[in-house]
Amino acid sequence: MACAASTDLLDRGWRVAPQVAVRPEPFGALIYHFGTRRLTFLKSRPLFDVVASLEQHDTAREACCAAGVPEQELPRYERALITLAGAGMIVTADEP
């Protein structure tokens, strides 16, 4: 498998939270949480691709791989996803 290095977050399934909308923009995307009113900038297009496709993959790692994120960049993407999870923008796939 191309993307190795196991971590907790990357090896779980995620999806965009139900109260959240993602809007692509030239710089990446805007992601808005209707509940917390929090707006976040996704400052790269690949990060948007990852977030928007989370639900179609079993793990976040797979979503990153499919979006063409190079392995050495994975820690950066993981940090971004941790931040998004902390803000409730993305939730684990098994959360209701």
Add this chain to the structure above:
Amino acid sequence: MSASLVDQLETGLDAPICLTWELTYACNLACVHCLSSSGRRDPRELTTAECMAVIDELERMQVFYINIGGGEPTVRRDFWDLVDYAVAHRVGVKFSTNGSRITAERALWLAQSDYLDVQVSLDGATPEVNDVIRGPGSYATAILAMERLADAGFTGLKLSVVVTRENVPQLDEFKALADLYDAQLRITRLRPSGRGADVWDRLHPTQEQQRELYEWLLANGDDVLTGDSFFHLSGYGAPLPGLNLCGAGRVVCLIDPVGDVYACPFVIHDEFRAGNVRAPGGFARVWRESELFTDLRQPQSTGACVSCGLFDKCRGGCMAAKFFTGLPLDGPDPECVLGHGESLLATRGDAPVPKPSVDMSRRPPSRACDESPLTILHAR
């Protein structure tokens, strides 16, 4: 906020981040600093069906929320229906009100929605300071509305204050007042827009007060909302929280009651009118293709400010503040922290300043002429 993102935002977005929509110019108050010179209803106001069509468009463009104002938007008979309609179409609503129509029943109704924010306006932490600006009894009305909303268990209440020379000393009192009603304090800049032009000279904070305000904002950080309206003060030191740039036509705009689209809520003037939502192509075409907005998204001339070491922080300040004080748009803000704006104002003399294109004030027309949040998180 990284410089590159600011640069990106200055070239515009596919849709506004935040859109202000003044639903009516009608108002039961006559605040001396009203940015939209409101008072009387314009008979050409967008109809309910037209408003709903605009909301449909905003939904398609994924405009996440709108700031509804006026005038006093709640005086429109279809106001609550429009709020309902927007929320049902995943367009969040934050509306500004003087509180006069927030009955106990309405407060309960509002408390049922998760997608609604209510912003009650108050410009003094005491009736003495407030009522001079907003009119007799307006303090009591606003407080009663906040009480009712708090009693109803409403969450998402904001106390909205325009900072003036008179209320700068009350900043802590405003914060305490907001806390009392479980509200978030939102303070914004007084602009010389609308009737604000008539009082700006005597009501805008002094240079000393601006420094005080800046320190207070830094100390309070993300707890206090500002609509990013004080970025011109970032030249004092560390940048203030939020987007430190002028978003006019780039990330924000205004739709007025008759459907005219302006670059921002503070520039209701022909020169900043980009189009009308009633024209073919609707709002989306105005946002994406209008000549004015296309121009605003080009690199702007920085004129006299180009050699200033603080330019990267204040970005030249507020376009509306410059325009309506008669200063060149490519020069310093009238409240430039280095005092360059003030010096320019002193040399301005009696040269006429531009007047707003709309004046619905309920007063005899004057002889001469007739006329924003964001919580940001860095996901990287």
